[in-house]
Amino acid sequence: MVDAKNQPSVPHVVIVGGGFGGLYAAQSLGKAPVKLTLIDKRNFHLFQPLLYQVATGSLSPADISSPLRLVLNQNKNTQVLLDHVKDIDPDRQQLTLDNRTLSYDTLILATGVKHHYFGNDQWQNIAPGLKTIEDALLMRRRIYGAFEAAEKETDPEKQKAWLTFVIVGGGPTGVELAGAIAELAHSVLKNDFHHINTTSAQILLLEGVDRILPPYAPELSIRAEEDLTQLGVRVQTQTLVTQVTDSSVTVRQGEKENVIPARTILWAAGVKASSLGKVLNQKTGVALDRAGRVRVEENLSIPGYPNIFVIGDLANFSHQGEQPLPGIAPVAMQQGKYVAQWIKQELRGQTHSPFRYTEVGSLAVIGQNAAVVDLGWIKLTGFIAWLTWVFAHIYYLIEFDNKLVVMVQWGWNYLTSGRGARLITGEDSLPKGVMSNE
Amino acid sequence: MVDAKNQPSVPHVVIVGGGFGGLYAAQSLGKAPVKLTLIDKRNFHLFQPLLYQVATGSLSPADISSPLRLVLNQNKNTQVLLDHVKDIDPDRQQLTLDNRTLSYDTLILATGVKHHYFGNDQWQNIAPGLKTIEDALLMRRRIYGAFEAAEKETDPEKQKAWLTFVIVGGGPTGVELAGAIAELAHSVLKNDFHHINTTSAQILLLEGVDRILPPYAPELSIRAEEDLTQLGVRVQTQTLVTQVTDSSVTVRQGEKENVIPARTILWAAGVKASSLGKVLNQKTGVALDRAGRVRVEENLSIPGYPNIFVIGDLANFSHQGEQPLPGIAPVAMQQGKYVAQWIKQELRGQTHSPFRYTEVGSLAVIGQNAAVVDLGWIKLTGFIAWLTWVFAHIYYLIEFDNKLVVMVQWGWNYLTSGRGARLITGEDSLPKGVMSNE
Numbered sequence: 010m011v012d013a014k015n016q017p018s019v020p021h022v023v024i025v026g027g028g029f030g031g032l033y034a035a036q037s038l039g040k041a042p043v044k045l046t047l048i049d050k051r052n053f054h055l056f057q058p059l060l061y062q063v064a065t066g067s068l069s070p071a072d073i074s075s076p077l078r079l080v081l082n083q084n085k086n087t088q089v090l091l092d093h094v095k096d097i098d099p100d101r102q103q104l105t106l107d108n109r110t111l112s113y114d115t116l117i118l119a120t121g122v123k124h125h126y127f128g129n130d131q132w133q134n135i136a137p138g139l140k141t142i143e144d145a146l147l148m149r150r151r152i153y154g155a156f157e158a159a160e161k162e163t164d165p166e167k168q169k170a171w172l173t174f175v176i177v178g179g180g181p182t183g184v185e186l187a188g189a190i191a192e193l194a195h196s197v198l199k200n201d202f203h204h205i206n207t208t209s210a211q212i213l214l215l216e217g218v219d220r221i222l223p224p225y226a227p228e229l230s231i232r233a234e235e236d237l238t239q240l241g242v243r244v245q246t247q248t249l250v251t252q253v254t255d256s257s258v259t260v261r262q263g264e265k266e267n268v269i270p271a272r273t274i275l276w277a278a279g280v281k282a283s284s285l286g287k288v289l290n291q292k293t294g295v296a297l298d299r300a301g302r303v304r305v306e307e308n309l310s311i312p313g314y315p316n317i318f319v320i321g322d323l324a325n326f327s328h329q330g331e332q333p334l335p336g337i338a339p340v341a342m343q344q345g346k347y348v349a350q351w352i353k354q355e356l357r358g359q360t361h362s363p364f365r366y367t368e369v370g371s372l373a374v375i376g377q378n379a380a381v382v383d384l385g386w387i388k389l390t391g392f393i394a395w396l397t398w399v400f401a402h403i404y405y406l407i408e409f410d411n412k413l414v415v416m417v418q419w420g421w422n423y424l425t426s427g428r429g430a431r432l433i434t435g436e437d438s439l440p441k442g443v444m445s446n447e
Numbered sequence: 448m449v450d451a452k453n454q455p456s457v458p459h460v461v462i463v464g465g466g467f468g469g470l471y472a473a474q475s476l477g478k479a480p481v482k483l484t485l486i487d488k489r490n491f492h493l494f495q496p497l498l499y500q501v502a503t504g505s506l507s508p509a510d511i512s513s514p515l516r517l518v519l520n521q522n523k524n525t526q527v528l529l530d531h532v533k534d535i536d537p538d539r540q541q542l543t544l545d546n547r548t549l550s551y552d553t554l555i556l557a558t559g560v561k562h563h564y565f566g567n568d569q570w571q572n573i574a575p576g577l578k579t580i581e582d583a584l585l586m587r588r589r590i591y592g593a594f595e596a597a598e599k600e601t602d603p604e605k606q607k608a609w610l611t612f613v614i615v616g617g618g619p620t621g622v623e624l625a626g627a628i629a630e631l632a633h634s635v636l637k638n639d640f641h642h643i644n645t646t647s648a649q650i651l652l653l654e655g656v657d658r659i660l661p662p663y664a665p666e667l668s669i670r671a672e673e674d675l676t677q678l679g680v681r682v683q684t685q686t687l688v689t690q691v692t693d694s695s696v697t698v699r700q701g702e703k704e705n706v707i708p709a710r711t712i713l714w715a716a717g718v719k720a721s722s723l724g725k726v727l728n729q730k731t732g733v734a735l736d737r738a739g740r741v742r743v744e745e746n747l748s749i750p751g752y753p754n755i756f757v758i759g760d761l762a763n764f765s766h767q768g769e770q771p772l773p774g775i776a777p778v779a780m781q782q783g784k785y786v787a788q789w790i791k792q793e794l795r796g797q798t799h800s801p802f803r804y805t806e807v808g809s810l811a812v813i814g815q816n817a818a819v820v821d822l823g824w825i826k827l828t829g830f831i832a833w834l835t836w837v838f839a840h841i842y843y844l845i846e847f848d849n850k851l852v853v854m855v856q857w858g859w860n861y862l863t864s865g866r867g868a869r870l871i872t873g874e875d876s877l878p879k880g881v882m883s884n885e
Contacts, residue, residue, distance in 0.1 A: 051870075051871065052591065052595065052869070052870065052871045053870045069507035069508065069509045070868075070870055070872060071507045071869075071870055072507065074870050076639075076869050076870070078636075078639035078640070079639065079869075082638045088641040089639075091598075092599075108599075142870065142872050143873065153490065160529075161528075161529070161530075198516075201514075201520045201527075202516070203526040430507075430508075430509035431491075432489075432490065432509055432512050433489065433490045433491075434508060434580050434581060435581065435873070
């Protein structure tokens with residue numbers, strides 16, 4: 010294949026964001042007669058569904074990350090650019106990057122979402138969310154640091170606050186974090202401390218609506234709550250968080266307000282669209298939804314600009330029913346592939362069909378041997394669901410990068426109940442109280 | 448075994464530092480009739496000989512780290528304390544920690560060494576050394592960030608400076624870093640960039656004396672230099688560094704001074720003892736050597752204080768010939784075991800012999816399939832030496848923590864020439880020029 014960068018005649022497709030949507034689009038265009046540029050702020054694709062395992066010390070960052078250049082280096086038409094997109098000029102078809110501009114013929118925006126604290130951005134430093142590797146390592150420091158601080162604390166009240174872990178948000182991430190922390194406290198760490206009994210730790214999972222995993226079938230929500238309770242998690246539904254400080258969280262259940270002393274508060278409650286959605290809205294007038302997601306056409310482009318596509322978590326696609334498609338990896342992957350296909354059809358002068366999402370189901374893992382899987386036509390729980398979850402994730406992981414190591418690590422963790430990656434690293438952010446001057 | 452913490456009559460042994468010396472001492476005392484406290488600033492033992500593989504993206508931090516609580520949780524007499532030792536009172540037999548004091552009957556200091564810039568501490572931020580996980584991740588950011596910056600740079604001179612890697616110091620760490628970076632540039636990354644040819648990168652290894660690996664047999668130094676040259680490293684001996692800036696290094700060879708434009712300068716040149724050596728000197732009058740190491744007695748205690756032992760890199764043990772024992776893992780391990788044995792003999796009223804180091808050889812790896820091994824009675828090079836190196840390291844790694852994953856990762860890297868752990872993480876320290884505002 011001829012190197013496309015020397016052929017100014019082929020169209021230039023620019024993809025912003027190397028998540029599931031952007032990467033699948035890039036891979037599907039790898040042999041197409043286009044010049045392709047993938048822009049990301051980071052030099053790796055992150056397998057976000059397993060980020061909670063980095064946060065809880067089962068996996069290392071590299072286990073769930075694939076270097077973008079490595080994944081794409083077989084595609085001669087593709088270049089990877091480590092850069093920020095600061096602005097979009099849709100009429101000139103130009104992006105403003107850090108120190109330069111870049112022209113495009115077709116633009117695919119796939120920059121995803123970030124945490125949302127519902128107007129309480131000051132909670133961000135206290136109650137970290139889980140979107141990046143750095144977030145995960147911060148959570149890891151907080152979690153393991155809390156056990157260390159409890160071990161050194163002599164005041165029983167303060168010790169109890171160190172051993173109270175509050176997870177805000179009962180979606181899949183919240184459920185997975187709560188289950189993993191419960192396993193730490195009740196099994197992995199139980200022989201490792203002298204002054205504390207880690208099994209006395211309280212793990213609270215707070216959810217605003219009346220059940221956890223609200224998008225799943227109700228019977229799966231019930232089963233997930235049972236499984237979590239068995240692991241030692243206290244699930245509180247219809248509970249709203251009204252205040253967060255570095256040593257407590259205030260919750261409201263109906264009329265009752267309650268202050269829970271807790272030193273580790275983890276945020277799994279909400280997301281909002283990346284800021285490029287807003288830029289696009291200002292420049293093209295495209296509508297955004299309440300979470301800042303871009304309302305896209307049936308072919309994932311935006312009104313009036315058929316050469317600008319928005320995919321993945323950043324897109325609000327509501328043409329398939331009443332609800333927008335959920336912000337999950339399979340949606341982003343299918344959208345990435347669809348847009349790549351659309352571009353190839355266009356180059357060949359072929360006709361298009363609108364995007365249709367093929368349901369592949371929802372999965373959430375609760376602990377070793379326990380998960381819930383909703384495939385639509387069948388609902389699984391317990392060990393079978395857990396096995397399904399394991400194989401689904403390994404399948405996607407090895408698709409990119411042959412992450413053999415993850416399988417071995419999982420096998421090993423499974424046999425030993427180990428958490429080998431429980432390092433507290435990054436010198437600046439141990440919880441106060443663990444170390445005075447580190 | 449009865450939990451020793453409830454028996455105030457047993458002696459309290461305090462070990463400071465969970466490196467090779469401290470951890471081996473702790474393990475050897477795990478069943479002894481003592482109360483044992485191991486203090487470390489970090490919650491993990493670090494397998495430092497492989498730290499360069501974290502720096503160059505072959506392994507993840509957790510692959511070469513073992514949680515101290517996990518390693519020691521079978522020893523009921525042992526507690527692990529995450530703390531700083533700020534001061535020592537040898538007459539009261541007391542340590543000052545962060546927020547409390549701790550009494551000991553016997554003290555084992557094993558806090559090792561840190562980088563030494565020979566009076567040029569301002570170079571520290573420019574030319575990072577390699578002692579901690581954070582150091583390794585910083586080096587990784589610098590190395591991979593430099594290739595990214597070169598890819599974006601349009602000025603050929605500046606691009607060349609980004610593609611020039613200078614390693615200061617031709618000991619094992621310097622040799623290993625230089626070899627690994629050369630492999631990155633000449634093989635691993637060579638298909639991953641569009642605008643630069645990574646094989647044009649210059650890797651310079653600078654050494655002050657007349658050969659690299661000075662403590663090894665001269666023929667091994669020659670072979671190591673040949674192997675490095677073949678990999679694409681330029682070795683410059685009898686070369687002193689006189690100035691380091693963020694874009695150049697100034698070197699002197701004889702009378703000639705020379706400024707080399709380079710954006711990545713890595714420090715593998717010198718170490719000095721941890722600051723507890725100085726505290727001990729002030730409080731006990733014990734002699735230090737030029738590097739700040741504590742001159743110990745034949746049984747590794749210090750003069751006048753038979754209950755204070757100093758082991759590992761922090762100790763200068765010169766009773767076996769003219770040269771002090773080198774600062775390598777086998778010395779520390781043997782010293783840790785010796786002191787544990789000494790304490791157990793003392794408790795039983797048995798007699799002691801002075802410490803004697805059993806030579807186990809020196810190893811340095813140069814690249815895939817190339818290493819030099821000096822076992823004293825035999826010298827190995829090439830593939831056989833590399834195999835020896837691999838098995839020696841795996842042997843020690845699995846001794847603690849069954850690091851099966853490292854074997855799989857190595858096997859995988861070997862077959863694929865991959866560097867899966869080449870993530871640029873930690874948002875604040877990308878080299879200037881890669882990203883304006885990250």
